[in-house]
Amino acid sequence: MKLVVLGLSLSSAWGNGHATTWRALLGAFAARGHDVLFLERDVPWYAANRDLPQPSFCRFALYRDLDGLADWKREIAGADAVIVGSYVPDGVAVGRLVQRMAEGVTAFYDIDTPVTLAKLARGDHEYVSPALIPGYDLYLSFTGGPTLSLLERRYGARAARVLYCSVDAAAYQPMRRATRWDLSYLGTWSADRQPVLERLLIEPARRAPGLRFVVAGAQYPAGIEWPANVERIEHVPPTGHPAFYAASRFTLNVTRADMVRAGWSPSVRLFEAASCGTPVISDIWPGLSSLFVPDREILLARTAEEVLAALDDPGGERRRRIATAARRRVLRAHTAAHRAAALEAHLRTAMTRRRDRAAMEEMRL
Template sequence: MSGSLDIVVLGLSLSSSWGNGHATTYRALLRATAALGHRITFLEREVPWYAAHRDLAAPEYCRLEFYKDLAGLRRWSPVIAGADAVIVGSYVPEGVRVGHFVQEVARGTTAFYDIDTPVTLAKLAQGEHDYLSPELIAGYDLYLSFTGGPTLDLLMRRYGAPVARALHCSVDAELYRPRDVDRRWDLSYLGTYSPDRQAMLERLLLEPARRAPHLRFVVAGPQYPADIAWPANVERLEHVAPSDHPSFYAASRYTLNVTRADMVKAGFSPSVRLFEAAACGTPVISDTWPGIDAVMRPGSEIVLAEDTETVLALLCDPSAERRDRIARAARARILSAHTSKHRAAQLINELEAAHPRTPACSFREPELQRELP
């Protein structure tokens, strides 16, 4: 492959950011990839919960199309067959059958983009194959992983991925930048409810809020249980659209990053929150996990905390000197290595390097009438 590429992406959702972080990751990456001159078609499964909360119906940087079911996906076979590269994302509905279909039809490079790698591996270990199975891993030419570090070797050694490369989340630096807004909150958190994050959220945000009623906090995101006892000084926002993320971060003295248990165990899994908040000039307080120091320097570019007292000491410091110093250093680090432009260039390099391992068969219409595996 060389020059301008035709790329097809089958992902969880590009059109809706409600309850998932995939949309913001795809939007930043694909926008930057298109800016490099490549042509992108994004195929999204039409599901009612995203259709009801759609906040990007017609992106200017790619062709966005919907299919209702597997039979509806078949009509895109010529597009998939003619693409230079086809990428299937994690959590795609009926992803195993979609993956088999892509591997059978595609002539160009096939890749799996896992934005949930530690969760995926935990599912595989338990025999759950709702969107990926071991044999599919070996059938893709390239495994792009949200997680780096030792996980990449595991994917190749245990599961037979021909090539596994880290493709972390990133931030669109043109959209995420410092804003001149009033600081409404001392500490914010943006994230969908997850049971395995809740204990750390309790420790690093809710308990500090109880002990410091004079400070202001906010938790933004859907699906939190109704029985959570929110302190009076914790504001709740059900959803913040991506277009409002920069203002949300800018209105916070600090923002909190809390990592899911599987990702803490695997390490080397930086959340998009780290990149977005830092690009907006808001310093991040984060839980600790292996590999975080490869992304941002603890103490100078990010603050690591495991207990309530550490958070309170930081928030109750009346001086803005340390906060501003961390914010400047973090933003500089992100702009130097973690923007969507960096990731787009890496994506194209990886796709061009991962040529299909077997000669592509000619496109034959009768084969597309067969039932998907």
């Protein structure tokens, strides 16, 4: 299969969660024997922070602007499938161009589905619009559950299918490292996550000055008052994630507000940490228990007290038990190889539907 992808970024994981998702998915997809071309808008903030400028698993190219995409018209037209990702700059115009040029299946991969739906409800069409959605043969969604039927019923998506993020299990493995932190958090700053981070990490740090905490990620405002036992790291590249998790006794997962409301929206942190054998303490949202079994494969917390209770594990027996069970679950159901197989199946089904529609139209003529 020849696949062309226009995504937010593959070359830089700085300040975004898209790059690691694309890398894991497309690396596994290429390993199934497919040819992949990734086209990325050349923007200065990623240009200054490219940690994968030349991926080995696909062809990669930068384009300057919408006019620059004309250089790739032949590849877009000749592909078996073309995927446009969420948050692509000028995404509506890019989507129109793809739907006009492509002769194969067209798909939209929404790595931000609940955020997208909230934006659409406000009339914000930054990267996709209600008029554009029915033009895609396939709507791949980061979010599962009831959101899939909503996309089809309210927005006319032809086929909304869940495609959760995943982990490259070969890259994210347990490592032997001295424990540096009792609780870590890895994530870019966002205004709606910050109150939860305050409640589930910063407040526990204030109450337990003898424990060690870390928050790693870009774009945190300068005015945040971090307790003395909270270390700040501006950025950890994906290659450093396994060592980061290995140095963490537990790690925290915090979910954006729109994704909590929608449910069924796992962060890649869940799969990466579990694959590395680091137990996760997570906030709570619908659908989480369908991915990991609470108290067996993951710990849940609403308050600072519950976080501190989870960290109170002197012998480490609970930590080891949860870490082992969570890693087993990931290897069974949430690797990039699982998602690549699902993507292939979704695309082939969409190809069949497209051929059937074309045949019916010919019959009517």
